[in-house]
Amino acid sequence: MGAYVPRRVLSICIVAVCAVLMMPIVIVLILAFGDQSYMRFPPSAYSLRWFALFFGDPRWQHALWVSLLIATVACVIATVFGFFAAYAFVRSDMRGKKLMLSFMLLPIIIPNVITAIAMYFMAAPLKLVGNVFWIGLCHATIALPIVLLILLSSLQGVDVNLERAALSLGSSRIGVFTRVIVPLAFPGILSAAMFAFLASFDELVISLFLAGVRSETLPVRIWNSLHLQIEPVIAAVSAFLIALTGLVLLLDALARFVRVTRLSRRTA
Amino acid sequence: MRPSRFNDGTTLIVPAVLLLALVFVVPLIWFFVRTLAGIGTFPEILSHVWSVVTSKAVITAMRTTNWISLIVTLLVLLISYPVAYYLANNRGWRFTLVLFCIIVPYFTSIIVRTYSWMVLLGRNGLVNQVLMQLGLIHQPLTMLYTEVGVLIGMVYVLLPYMVLTLFAAMKAIDPSLMRAAQGLGAGPLYAFARVYFPLSIHGVVSGSLIVFILSIGFFITPALMGGPSDVMIAMLIERSVEITFDFSSAAIMSLLLLFVTLVLYSIYYRLTDVRRMMGA
Amino acid sequence: MTTLEPGKDRGGIELRQLTKRYGKETVVDGISTTIAAGEFFSMLGPSGSGKTTTLMMIAGFADIDGGQILVDGADIADMPPQRRGFGMVFQNYAIFPHLSVTDNVAFPLRARRLPSDEIGRRVREALELVRLERFADRYSRQLSGGQQQRVAIARAIVFQPSIVLMDEPLGALDKNLRFQMQVEIKEIQRRLGMTVIYVTHDQEEAMNMSDRIAIMNHGRIEQVGRPAEIYENPTSNFIARFLGEANLVPGIVESVDSDVATLQTNGGLVLRARAGADLRVGSAAHLFVRPERIDIAPAGEMMTNPDSGNFATGRLIQTSFLGNILRHAVEIEPAVVVTVDVKNSRADLFRAVNQAATVSWLAADGVILQR
Numbered sequence: 001m002g003a004y005v006p007r008r009v010l011s012i013c014i015v016a017v018c019a020v021l022m023m024p025i026v027i028v029l030i031l032a033f034g035d036q037s038y039m040r041f042p043p044s045a046y047s048l049r050w051f052a053l054f055f056g057d058p059r060w061q062h063a064l065w066v067s068l069l070i071a072t073v074a075c076v077i078a079t080v081f082g083f084f085a086a087y088a089f090v091r092s093d094m095r096g097k098k099l100m101l102s103f104m105l106l107p108i109i110i111p112n113v114i115t116a117i118a119m120y121f122m123a124a125p126l127k128l129v130g131n132v133f134w135i136g137l138c139h140a141t142i143a144l145p146i147v148l149l150i151l152l153s154s155l156q157g158v159d160v161n162l163e164r165a166a167l168s169l170g171s172s173r174i175g176v177f178t179r180v181i182v183p184l185a186f187p188g189i190l191s192a193a194m195f196a197f198l199a200s201f202d203e204l205v206i207s208l209f210l211a212g213v214r215s216e217t218l219p220v221r222i223w224n225s226l227h228l229q230i231e232p233v234i235a236a237v238s239a240f241l242i243a244l245t246g247l248v249l250l251l252d253a254l255a256r257f258v259r260v261t262r263l264s265r266r267t268a
Numbered sequence: 269m270r271p272s273r274f275n276d277g278t279t280l281i282v283p284a285v286l287l288l289a290l291v292f293v294v295p296l297i298w299f300f301v302r303t304l305a306g307i308g309t310f311p312e313i314l315s316h317v318w319s320v321v322t323s324k325a326v327i328t329a330m331r332t333t334n335w336i337s338l339i340v341t342l343l344v345l346l347i348s349y350p351v352a353y354y355l356a357n358n359r360g361w362r363f364t365l366v367l368f369c370i371i372v373p374y375f376t377s378i379i380v381r382t383y384s385w386m387v388l389l390g391r392n393g394l395v396n397q398v399l400m401q402l403g404l405i406h407q408p409l410t411m412l413y414t415e416v417g418v419l420i421g422m423v424y425v426l427l428p429y430m431v432l433t434l435f436a437a438m439k440a441i442d443p444s445l446m447r448a449a450q451g452l453g454a455g456p457l458y459a460f461a462r463v464y465f466p467l468s469i470h471g472v473v474s475g476s477l478i479v480f481i482l483s484i485g486f487f488i489t490p491a492l493m494g495g496p497s498d499v500m501i502a503m504l505i506e507r508s509v510e511i512t513f514d515f516s517s518a519a520i521m522s523l524l525l526l527f528v529t530l531v532l533y534s535i536y537y538r539l540t541d542v543r544r545m546m547g548a
Numbered sequence: 549m550t551t552l553e554p555g556k557d558r559g560g561i562e563l564r565q566l567t568k569r570y571g572k573e574t575v576v577d578g579i580s581t582t583i584a585a586g587e588f589f590s591m592l593g594p595s596g597s598g599k600t601t602t603l604m605m606i607a608g609f610a611d612i613d614g615g616q617i618l619v620d621g622a623d624i625a626d627m628p629p630q631r632r633g634f635g636m637v638f639q640n641y642a643i644f645p646h647l648s649v650t651d652n653v654a655f656p657l658r659a660r661r662l663p664s665d666e667i668g669r670r671v672r673e674a675l676e677l678v679r680l681e682r683f684a685d686r687y688s689r690q691l692s693g694g695q696q697q698r699v700a701i702a703r704a705i706v707f708q709p710s711i712v713l714m715d716e717p718l719g720a721l722d723k724n725l726r727f728q729m730q731v732e733i734k735e736i737q738r739r740l741g742m743t744v745i746y747v748t749h750d751q752e753e754a755m756n757m758s759d760r761i762a763i764m765n766h767g768r769i770e771q772v773g774r775p776a777e778i779y780e781n782p783t784s785n786f787i788a789r790f791l792g793e794a795n796l797v798p799g800i801v802e803s804v805d806s807d808v809a810t811l812q813t814n815g816g817l818v819l820r821a822r823a824g825a826d827l828r829v830g831s832a833a834h835l836f837v838r839p840e841r842i843d844i845a846p847a848g849e850m851m852t853n854p855d856s857g858n859f860a861t862g863r864l865i866q867t868s869f870l871g872n873i874l875r876h877a878v879e880i881e882p883a884v885v886v887t888v889d890v891k892n893s894r895a896d897l898f899r900a901v902n903q904a905a906t907v908s909w910l911a912a913d914g915v916i917l918q919r
Contacts, residue, residue: 010350010353010354013350013351014350014351014354014366017347017350017351017369018365018366018369020424021369021370021372021373021424021427022369022372022373023388024373024381024384024385024387024388024424025372025373025376025380025381025384027384027387027388027394028380028383028384028387031387077287080283081283081284081287082284084280084281084283084284085280085281085283085284085285087277087280088277088278088279088280088281089281091277092276092277092278092280092281093276093278094278094281100281100285102537103285103288104284104288106288106292106293107288107292109529109530109533110296110526110529111484111485111502111525111526111529112485113485113487113502113505113506113522113525114296114485114505114522114525114526115292115295115296117299117505117506117509117518117522118295118296118298118299118300118522119291119292119295120509121295121298121299121302121303121515122294122295122298122299123295137287137291138291138292140287140291141287141288141291141292144284144287144288148284159640159642161638161640161642162642162644164607164609164629164636164638164642165636165638165642165644165700165703166644166655167608167609167628167629167630168607168629168630168632168634168635168636168704168713169636169655169656169659169703169704169707170630170631170633170656170659170660170707171630171655171656171659172630172659173630175659179655180644183646184645184646195375198375201377202375202376202377202378202379202380204377204378204379204488205487205488209509219377219379222379222380222383223379223488223492226379226383226386226492234383235387238377238379238380238383238384241376241377241380242376242380245372245375245376245377246372248375249371249372249375
């Protein structure tokens, strides 16, 4: 394959594109470990001072903490609600499934500026601006489509006869979930939860409007800092976010590997 | 087998629906209804809508938005096509490596991605340094805070969407078709132009739609990397809330943006649905 | 195995006018039958006959649109599947892939919160019953199809259900294994004495294992009876052909005299046989007779039993070698071909094609069926 375009040319293009794709991320990582207070590339010395600044500065610390809280709320709510919704899609007989699915995907269809403003508009009079739980809830609506898409595929892979067998053997409906469905769908649930967490952690636009003064998330803090000046500590914070992304991708790959080996010979 | 009344999972969808309704739908409806109704009587609303929509700022912003989105979509398409082709026709470590290079940026926060390009494109940034070292330029280029910067930033962010969409479409192309074409005497370029590319058109169109739809709603990247004349509609909307507190204008512009988005999405939906029905 | 036996005389099921509709289509059309406690009852029929749907209604996995299901006299329509206490075996085994064989078999006992030593004992007995004691710690991906099915059976009987439902459990296995499993399943049922409702489309399987068979077609029960009964006395062409090779000679009913009737074929041949139900003189009918009940000899040779009753002469048009039998096709009239099965015991019975041949059979071996 690939004989339709000179192979060499194609390979060169691909290498170039991949280099350009990874370059910004790699540059940020390198800069984060650089030792100067101005942005010079390549750095003439390396150190961890920007990380020290990041983790030592109370405002950055607070932003990190807020991001963690919000992401946890978003992750839990999106995963649990999304799991049940995915199950309903896959197993139940409800009418208008396609319409319902489109409805659930609205948060990623509607431009997030509009969503963010509308959420702010309603939250402000209700004094919910800066409320960590409320922001987490708003993030959950953005994370829900992601969870749904992952779990729809995951639950479709669970044989319905396994549920019937469990019921026929006397298990309660809850027991079917806890002893059959969740264990079998677990790698998918884990993936969904991680990507929901990541989506919330990385989210900027909604947080921008809803954070207020007291609940700056990490991305919001970066945005605010960028408007003032481009300090190197931002590189360290960005490196942290990149590492988080890498961790999630790694764990997801692992979860997928576990799923494959566990169910390598599925019932016919 | 349909479920019995003992097995109906329908109620399980309720929590998600409630969440979306309460936290997502209600604020949107409330926002539009409240701001527009607050303008006054119906004729007053209409005239205000008209004045906003035809205002110089909005018209310029829409023009800029469409222009930038179009260029971005074309650039993304040009770069993504060979990458997706490579992914669809390779396996093993090559596939994984290229996929890795797509996926990692895709899941990296947009603020990090935009920031990284700000660093690279600055007057003392890496790009300028390299270009000067290579002797290609003698003075640092101004890329940041210009349209070029916006284009580069947006292309970078939107590339994975097109690659993955194209990849999915290309994966579905039956390899034996190309072999058949060559067996019939077609040269590689001819076979590509007459067989492969047409088969991938569906992916090209849906990928382009997605990228275009996403780019018209962009405001982070153009706000950070654009100059004063690079104002996209989403930026205008954000400014009218953050700076001028003009919610009614924000609502009107949002409706405009939303309308265009939904129209394009319904085209996209129709396209992918029809193909699915045809079993492609 | 006393701990695995269900309660005495429990496990009788009655279906009354049971109906199921999917939209406008009636998939199960008011079927009624009674299944005795301890009986091995098969529902046999082609795909789409409604047999699996019926089983699903009994199990509680499909809603009932009409009629009742009574177990030991009690209507179970309002009982959810997890309280009905039926054992169930599926065609694709439905072994929990994330649990070991032991945990699979222990599942229903744990759901009933039995003490763990009791669970251990019963699981061991069940695994011994299906001869899988050595595989107790394996997982489904390490087992063959036949082994997985045995795990499914052990799991379905370990909690002493009085009724076990089986939905084409052997469909995915190869022929030899299937026969062996049929024998094993029948043996287990006999030993433990539970009622088994068995759904299959394989007529040999049903006849081999069942006490009684219900033939289903288009959502209705066409005939219920013991295997030999239905085999020898089918009440319709469909049933005759479904259970094995069948000769169906067309003609007009000439006479009916209590339980004996005569049929005149289109070529004028008069044949005698038992009378099927509702036979009317002058109506179109078929004479049904099994190929193995027919004798064949070259025309002119002495028939082995001259008082047989029915004779017909024709042309041998084909002989097929099927291993243990020779299948001859004899055209006795234009477009009327009689199939004769002869044991492959002597080579000289292999006859030349196009020879004239005479076929004969006892009148009592045939049934005249209303068309």
